[in-house]
Amino acid sequence: MPLFSDDLFLGAGATYMGTGNQSATAVISATISGTTMTVVQNLSGDALVVGQYITGSSVTANSYITANLGNNQYTLSQSSTVGSATTMYAAGNALLGDPAPMSLGVGPLGRVYVWDTIPQTLQSANIAASQTASAAGNLTLTAGTSATSVVKSNGTTVIQLDVPRALTVNCSTTARAFTVSGYDYYGQAMTEVITVATAGTAVTGNKAFYQIASVSIAGSATACVVGTSDYLGLPVRAIDAGYVVSVGWANTLARDAGTFTAAATATATSTTGDVRGTYKPSSASNGSNRLVMAIAVPAIAVGPNSTATGALGVTQA
Numbered sequence: 001m002p003l004f005s006d007d008l009f010l011g012a013g014a015t016y017m018g019t020g021n022q023s024a025t026a027v028i029s030a031t032i033s034g035t036t037m038t039v040v041q042n043l044s045g046d047a048l049v050v051g052q053y054i055t056g057s058s059v060t061a062n063s064y065i066t067a068n069l070g071n072n073q074y075t076l077s078q079s080s081t082v083g084s085a086t087t088m089y090a091a092g093n094a095l096l097g098d099p100a101p102m103s104l105g106v107g108p109l110g111r112v113y114v115w116d117t118i119p120q121t122l123q124s125a126n127i128a129a130s131q132t133a134s135a136a137g138n139l140t141l142t143a144g145t146s147a148t149s150v151v152k153s154n155g156t157t158v159i160q161l162d163v164p165r166a167l168t169v170n171c172s173t174t175a176r177a178f179t180v181s182g183y184d185y186y187g188q189a190m191t192e193v194i195t196v197a198t199a200g201t202a203v204t205g206n207k208a209f210y211q212i213a214s215v216s217i218a219g220s221a222t223a224c225v226v227g228t229s230d231y232l233g234l235p236v237r238a239i240d241a242g243y244v245v246s247v248g249w250a251n252t253l254a255r256d257a258g259t260f261t262a263a264a265t266a267t268a269t270s271t272t273g274d275v276r277g278t279y280k281p282s283s284a285s286n287g288s289n290r291l292v293m294a295i296a297v298p299a300i301a302v303g304p305n306s307t308a309t310g311a312l313g314v315t316q317a
Helices: 308-312
Strands: 026-043 053-055 065-070 073-089 111-117 128-133 145-151 157-170 175-184 188-195 203-217 219-235 244-250 259-260 278-279 293-295
Touching: 157 175, 157 188, 175 219, 188 203, 203 219
Parallel strands: none
Antiparallel strands: 026 073, 053 073, 065 073, 111 293, 128 219, 145 157, 157 203, 157 219, 175 188, 175 203, 219 278, 244 293, 259 278
C-alpha cells in the first residue's frame, strides 16, 4: 500500500498524561523571602514557567510559581524563608493538574479504509457455462452476466469480475476437483483447488478472485459450471473482526449482520483462505444494494514502518 503525506509518527516528546508530578524540568540555585523567590543560577533544565512546583530544603510544601516578576524574581503561592542560595527543583505544574510525562510519544498511527461497492447479482455459470468435460483438462471459459473478457498487458485473456469474489463450482454426474487460476485485485497470481464432494451439490471456494485465467477439472464430468458467490474479497487485510469498524448494507443504518471471514495469515497454498479476508452481506447482492464497510487499518499497513504483508496479506499462491 502507498504511504500518504499525512501519515504521522510522533516520536519522543513531553506528552502529559495521567496523574502524579512530572519529573523535574529545572534545577536552580535560589533564595526565598516570603513569597518572593530570587534565582541566582539555572543549573540545568528548562526555563521556569508559571505553575511549576518549587521544592527543596526549607521550601514550604506545595509551593508553586504564580507570577514572573522579571529580573530573575518569581512570586510563589506559599511563604518560605531560604536566606542563602540553595539548590531547588522545578517539578510538575499545579495549573495542569499534576500531569505525568509520557516521553515515548504516541507512536505510528493507522487510518480507516472506507470500502464502497455495489456488487452485481451472483451468477452460477457466468465464468464457465454448463459443459461436458470428456477428460481432465481446462474448461471453456465464457464471460457471462456481470463478467468481462479482458486482455492483460502480458497478452493473457482473463474473465474479470465486478468485484473480487469467491467462486462456486458444480458438476452433476461425479465428484470432481476444480483448479482455478487467476489474479487478485492487485494483480497477484493465485490458485485455488475447489472440490465438489457430492455430485450436483455446488461448492464455494475461500479465495476472492478478481480475474480468472483458467479453470481445470480433474476428470470427465457433465454439466460443469463455474460462477460467482456473494463472498466478497476485502481490499485490505483484516485479521480480526475487531478491525471492522462498521458495515452498512442496502441503505440501512443498522450494522449489517453478514458473514466476516478473517484473513488467512499462514503461508498461502491452493487450499488456504483469502489473504485479506472476505465479507458476505446478510442478503443476496442484486446490483443496486450498496456495501459500505469501514475497516481500521493499523500502522503495520499504512504507517512509516508498514509492510506489504501488513496491508495486503501474505503472498498469494
